[in-house]
Amino acid sequence: MIKYLFNNMLNSMKERYNYDVSYQQDILRNDLGAFLKFMGFQTMASHSSSVPTAPLYAARIRAILSEDCGPCAQLAVNMALEAKVAPEIVSAIIDNNLVKLPEDVALVVQFTEYVLAHNPEADDLRHEIIALWGEKGLITLGFAISSYRVYPAFKYAMGYGKACSKLQVEDSPFAVTQASASVQG
DSSP: OHHHHHHHHHHHHHHHHTOOOHHHHHHHHHOHHHHHHHHHHHHHHTOOTTSOHHHHHHHHHHHHHTTOSSHHHHHHHHHHHHTTOOHHHHHHHHHTOGGGSOHHHHHHHHHHHHHHTTOTTHHHHHHHHHHHHHHHHHHHHHHHHHHHHHHHHHHHHTTOOOOOOOEEETTEEEOOOHHHHSOOO
C-alpha cells in the first residue's frame, strides 16, 4: 500500500514537470528502505530557510549544470520558473551572465562556481553571504549546492543519465554552452 501511494506521488511529479521518474520508481520497486532514504535526501535538497527564491535557485541550477545539462537541469529550471523566478533571471543564471543578474543572485552564482571548483576565493564570498542571510542562509546554500549535484550522478549510476539538451526557459530553447555549463576557478 505504501509503495502504491509513493508511486502515485511520483506519477504526479512526472505529469506536473514532464519529467521521467523511472529511476525513482526503480528504487521504490526494488528497495523500499532505499527509497525512504532517497526521500529523506529530497527533504535536504528542498530546504530553503532564509535565502530568497532567486538566489536559492541560482545555487541549485549552477550546481546541477556542473553535473548535467539534460532532464535534471530542465527540472531545476522548471521549478525555478514555477517559483516565480523571472525567465530573464533564469536565462542569465544558466548562461553564467553575472552582469544581467541582481547583485545577490550574481553573488550566489559566483559563490557556487567557486565552491564547485574548490576555489579559495569562495571564502570572501562566504562572508558576504553570511552578512546577507546569516549562518542559516549559508547552510541552505550548502545544501542546495551539494544536493543538486547528487541527482544526475545517481541517475547516471543507475543507467538513466541523458545527454545534454537545450534547456527551455518558457517557450524559447536555451542552448547551454561549454562556458556556461563549466565550473570556473
